[in-house]
Amino acid sequence: MRRFAIGATAVSMALAMAACGKAGDDKDSGSDASSAGTGSGGGSKSIGLLLPDTVTARYEKFDKPYFEDKVKALCADCKVEYANAAASATMQAQQVSNMITKGVKVIVVSAQDSAAIKSSIQAAVDKGVKVVAYDRLAQGPVSGYVSFDNVKVGELQGQALLTSLGAKATKASKIVMINGDDADPNAAQFKEGAHKALDGKVTIAYEQSGLWKDTVAAQKMSAAITQIGAKNIAGVYSANDGMSGGIANTLKGAGISGIPLTGQDAELAGIQRIVAGTQSSTVYKAFKPEAEAAATMAVDLLNGKDISSLATTTLTSGSGNKVPSQLLTPVSVTKANIKDTVVKDGLYTAAQICTGEFAAPCKAAGLQ
Template identity: 30%
Template sequence: MATALPMTAIAQDGPRVGMSWANFQEERWKIDQAGIEAALEELGGELISTDAQSSSSKQASDIESLLARDIDALMIVSQDSETILASVERALNSGVPVVAYERQIEHPDVTYVAFDPVEVGRIQARAVTGEAPEGNYVIIKGSPTDPYTTYVLQGQREIIDPMVEAGDIEVVAEQFTDGWLPSNAQRNMEQILTVEDNDVDAVLAANDGTAGGVVAALEGAGLAGDVPVSGQDGDIAALNRIARGTQTVTAWKDTRELGRLGGEVVTKIIDGEDPATIEGAQDWDKGAQGITQTAIVLSPVAITRDNLDVVVDAGWISTEDLCQGVSGDGAPEACQ
């Protein structure tokens, strides 16, 4: 049975949108959902959410339950981009349009709404190489079943490959993180540190959750704060790590903005608008299969110790949360 999450139900005659989350436990998804609900609320709509709890089989069951509720459109954060295709086909064959939210589902009739994942990787690598222009690098990738992982790696490689070819950087280890789980990232990083005898100069971690696992491993080895670490999303804990100096950068994605965009896009599709004519739409064919589909992507923002005021001024994080545990002359300007 699908797990019902908090929903907004304003009017029975507004758009009914089903949302299948791969794992609603991640901090950011709650912010995304609030943005989607805000957009639907303006149209008297209803968001019906389910949580697959990192299970592909449960996600398939959740989608069956959503379709049975006579939804007008389906949004999906996929657990496995290949396994989900059967559910996508079932929805499309039932006349229910599908939007892949943040994690791409490579299908010509699925609209993709996300922050630009390649630029995320570029942001991460630019900041980390700025701190460590040479040395031994570790790449802690995201889930192997998520195309977003490949895109982030592509962006990272655009920046570091010339430095690798020049002999300045050596990538001594690369590891996927099953389910994007911080505990898996920590275990992988601990094993790498053991194999490399702690001789690691920088870590490109795929998101803030994996960065948290990496930093925990570095703390265990007495290296936290000395080894640059990247992330993405702008999680509260990650921004605090940046303020404390144990994480170098996060590719901040204001998911309030993406949630609202997702809600606006899905309602326009329900109203019969061709996704390709929506403002900002582009052809996206960067997936593994090279399938062309319509995408609307937003640009992330690089956040480091030098511009933490950006997220404070945006109301994304309070100064108290940002600066918890931060003191002394080395505190970033946002905490002074």
């Protein structure tokens, strides 16, 4: 009886220790875990999704649910482990480590810092984990990349600015450029495309990074006004809608109106500014096909399938890695085609766009 009691006690202690270990494994600093399918934890059916920040509205509102839904549709017993870096490269590195510990077999990551994450990706690959770069081309040995043609995005932005300038698109016209964060490789591609469209046609009188932050972009716009003069600015290139919001407020405060202001991401606030006339254009990168393409690639890699039919081109990352890539086509959005793009696709309803102060301009634009 004594031997039986000792054995039972040992089993109970072992079970308790295992339970503690399981609880510790489930902790994920700065992140939330959510599942798609019936999986009950990490392991061979787990796919990780790591997004870079919560400031950009699209990631939590669109990319995450679209990705999870597609994984569930393709693999009913797969689990999605999710985390958001909250704009911290250090936190994202820890999240990659956590995913490896949980036994995730494929990680889809939109890098907060494409260079800083290289060692984390290498560590994941060394453990047999496949990595898919999402929206931003991360450095290191990634297995595939899903995004849009980002140089084309910049070209669309630059061309939209020129179109809005009309006859004022001359070499004498002074343009302010507020680019994205240099840590994001996409920012360099947007910038490249914009310069391709603008150089030789207008004068870039002021160019700085807004770090993808509306507050920083507003400060840079204020500095540009001081340097160039409010009356001498013909238009503003902003790399995304988030920064455009801060820039639009600065322009209004300086008494500047009626000049072109670009954007990107087709955020609701950006679409509303276009309706109201305080922003001239944005670039719509349909989130659903991008998220679904990444989910499809992740599930294929999980199942050991070849992805060459999905990744039909190859890009070279900042680390020199040749990456099989799937690039989708972006669309320029102005007041004239809001109904035929973001509304038609169900991204927003006319009712969502045309609230309060935007009701009257919506009616004039034919949205209501």
